[in-house]
Amino acid sequence: MFQSFEVTARPEQGPPRLSALRAELGVEGLDGFLVPRADAHQGEYVAAHDDRLAWLTGFTGSAGFCAVLRDVAGVFIDGRYRTQVKAQVAAEFTPVPWPEVSLGDWLKEQLPAGGTVGFDAWLHTPDQIAQAEETLKGTGITLRPCVNLVDHIWEDQPAPPMAAAKVHPLEFAGETHEEKRKRLALTLQEAGQKAAVITLPDSHNWLLNIRGADIARNPVAHGFALLHDDATVDLFMATAKLDGLEDHLGPEVRCHPPEAFLDMVQTLKAPVRVDKQTAPVIVADRLADAAVWGADPCALPKACKNAAEIRGSAQAHLRDGAALCELLAWLDAQPAGSVTETQVVGQLEAARRKDNALQDISFETIAGTGPNGAIMHYRVTEETDSRLEEGQLIVLDSGGQYLDGTTDITRTLAIGTPPAEAKAAFTRVLAGMIAMSRLRWPVGLAGCHIEAIGRMPLWLAGQDFDHGLGHGVGAYLSVHEGPQRLSRISQVPLQAGMILSNEPGYYREGAFGIRIENLLVVRTAPALAGGDDHRAMLHWETLSFAPIDRRLIDVSLLDAEALDWLNSYHALVAEKIGPRVSPETKLWLDDATAPL
Template sequence: MFQSFDTEGDRAAGPGRLAALRQAMAEAGLSAFIVPRADAHQGEYVAPRDARLQWLTGFTGSAGIAAITADEAAIFVDGRYTVQVSQQVEPLFDPRPFPAERPSGWLADRLTDGDVLGFDPWLHTRTEIDQLCEAVGDGVELRPLTKNPLDRIWTDQPEPPSGAVRSFPEEIAGMSRQEKIDQICETLAKSGEAQAVITLPDSLCWLLNIRGSDVPRNPVAHGFAIIDRDTRSVSLFMEPEKLDGAGTDLTALPPSALIAALANLSGPVRVDRDTAPVLLSTTLEDAGIPVSWGADPCILPKARKTPAEIKATHEAHQRDAAVMCRFLHWLDTQRDAIADGATLTEIDVVTRLEEMRRDTGLLRDISFDTIAGTGPHAAMPHYRVTHESNRQIAPNDLLLVDSGGQYEDGTTDITRTVAMGTPTDEQINAFTRVLKGMIDLSRTRWPKGLSGADLDPLARAALWRAGLDYDHGTGHGVGVALSVHEGPQRISRVSRVPLEPGMILSNEPGYYREGDFGIRIENLVVVVPAHDLPHADPDREMLAFDTLTWAPIDRRLIDINALSRGQRAWIDAYHGAIASQMTGRVPAEVAHWLGQVCAPLET
């Protein structure tokens, strides 16, 4: 089994742990302390050792931060976790809506001149600390701590991860390790920088053509690297024993050697102020070494997939599509049984889908903990079933399943919402509006230079016309056999990164009625040149999305009359491609079923 259903935040322990933390804060002379859901690598997913926010509060979401004073505590989460945080966290941790409210402002309202705000300099970036400094003012001391007070009271804190590292095939990567290093060194030369510090695990794995196992669901390895422009080489800081299976041409120094190595650089050194621990830049500054603030130089090259990566990920998605078609066929066979009183739970659904992916013989892991929410649970965008929350599927529920796989040749992520009985008019209306947004985004063509913020309204327009919306981004970047959430590309109101050919993103509008039902439809797409515009201005480069994900959409939830002619044509073509592509990849009974559910919509 890949997924455990027992990992739940310890809500009941929160008050005692908060009291112990406050005692440790008092002993350290701190007026306030901040606890992020972060590690030294600023990854979305953290190893058990770094799950400090979950240990303190019980909150298991993938983003959040707590601010603690002697008599108040707040936890800041975004709209994905509004319901979840209230269920998992004791009221003494006051839930606050992020980013409408930020920890910096909350602390500024509570701290006065002479107070001391403590922070762990491994867990915060320079951007975060600068924002805190500006908010609380010169009278409040921001004190970097050599020992995290929470780690002092977490007596059974797990050891740091030590997962094995393996080589990643160059034929999938499309570039050798040295070719990537040379590319980054050219970037540094153009910027007048002598070195760059790499702290993001997926950047490290991309650069060195390796994959790791330090974080569940993400094939990354924890470590740091210094790229030297003149020698065109990389100094790797990672526990050497991790590399036993990665070949003989890769060596490493232990991470404890990083700080001393930084102090001996010539500079200027590129440091990403949004992702690197603030301790790294202060170390350089204290040593008199020039710091050049700039984005991690691997981020954009990693996002622009090579032709080899795109070819490989197409195959991974075809393989995963066959799994999803088998799964959706199985789910369809359960509808009548549920109506007759059979028991099917969320855990049953997760277990069956994971079994089907494992049956491919090529699955390395799931790409995130499978979301299978029925009825009101589907209204929580990042719901994760446990033995305690496991809900039986009722005859007329909507079931939302968001899942994906990690294969050697690609990372998948797909969401389908299925009617397990007869849907209501309200559910059909909402689903159709979500579908219209997904289709319109899939069909769009746009001039090169636009960002995800420019395209985001296309996915929301049909919902907006009815006064509806959703509180998460429309799309995130996705890696190739790497992180299922990858930057910098996004489709959201705040993303200003231009979309470029080779970038893979999700297309996943949704709608959530708290306590009732939730809807999300998600495909992955890759940015490609738009060659299907015969009357386009020859001097204006246009881009488009090429779909990677292939699995039928539940036609029982579609109001056909609400679709435009172009939208109906898109879904008929999409379903026709599924039926054609899956021939020979799925059993005969599944192929027969696909012929029915992928038939053209009636008009």
């Protein structure tokens, strides 16, 4: 079982906690303190023990940070959370649009006479601190490592997670950890590097073919690792987590308690590879001159899935698609106004849990109807739970963690007769999703080069959305996985085997939200029939199969090629999912996938 503990804070709890933190500023002689979302492993997801940002501010988004000064507390959030943050934080916290406003620029404005801002060196990367310090040059403002002030005042802070790790079977991993270690050690040897520091749990879990349960919805075991150029690994993980894994890990993986990590880091011979975007500042400080900047050696190999991982993911998506269709058929049979968001969430999770391979859902299910759908990462609570009323849309974004793969799929559904403006916007979102799904592109292009393809139909109507077009996805690992992304800021070339989401959207605050998402895998594109390909090309293979709501499609806004793609996709949905669902759902599916 995954650790299910989570931190929640009501807006009214924020002010007294903020006051207590400001009292600690005086004790430490500081003018401010940084409270990030991150933990010591620098992954996107954190355990309850490390969810300091949510505990202090009430903001539960997966990215952002708070800069607490003596008279102002800025909560830095990106475009995905501008609506959400308004409902979650008290007036004592000031939302700051980030990255449009950088930490350094904000501090210059708020501390014109200079000052000292503290930070926990475990919770920030060298890259983050260096960027801020560069902006602050000549201002008299300094950033200083210090003890974690939130931990000083968080009296009922949950204990660090200690869930047991387990072996990830070779039939799903597709490669032994010995083979992986040797393959990655060669990259160190070729670069003349003695070792590499690995702090991301999903990286060393992938490398060693283990999985864990330290993070809710993410099958990872917390720890640190050092990969050496002789293909051996020093793994720093609580002994209780590794009970029974001795034979699997073998003698070339030496296990140590986490407390020994920094001491061993200091003994490493130069040069040692450190990823300045993922390693904590304290690690780089301990390495000092022995450190050389370089990417996490696991990141790219992990992203490029092997045949077994792709095969497993494809099978997981078929079972997952069947579960989703059972939910969609049930929902269509319910009268408008008779069902709530929480009922939809419960019904969908129950459908998924009928599959014995399911370990957990892959993230908290998003089921936002009406105005709630405009909150991109909406999460229903007792206070916000709403009925699905006539004329509304519901955004249903969900996924599963299966032993053979991780899924993530979004469908936007009409409740009754949808408004004309919502129908038009939905069709533009769909046109963008289809355009990306049909794309062929030259080898060497990154997400930043092609992401606009999925936005163009919206742009032509003066519309857009404030999240990336797509993110990488793991193989029974994190549902958000780097380094690949479909984003205007991603410069990582796309390679065969990478799995990404394709999820354009549109959000009208106070009215409705729209998002359509499938997962795709990058494949080497076959030569065009009778064509004259003069360079190697890539294309997508779709993994997700579930109907797209035909009631929301304005066919007049789709060109012939897009309509052909949609009809062909729906034929595949009927073919692949039809045999997997109940007879009642099969009748619904036949209608939902009928050609337009």
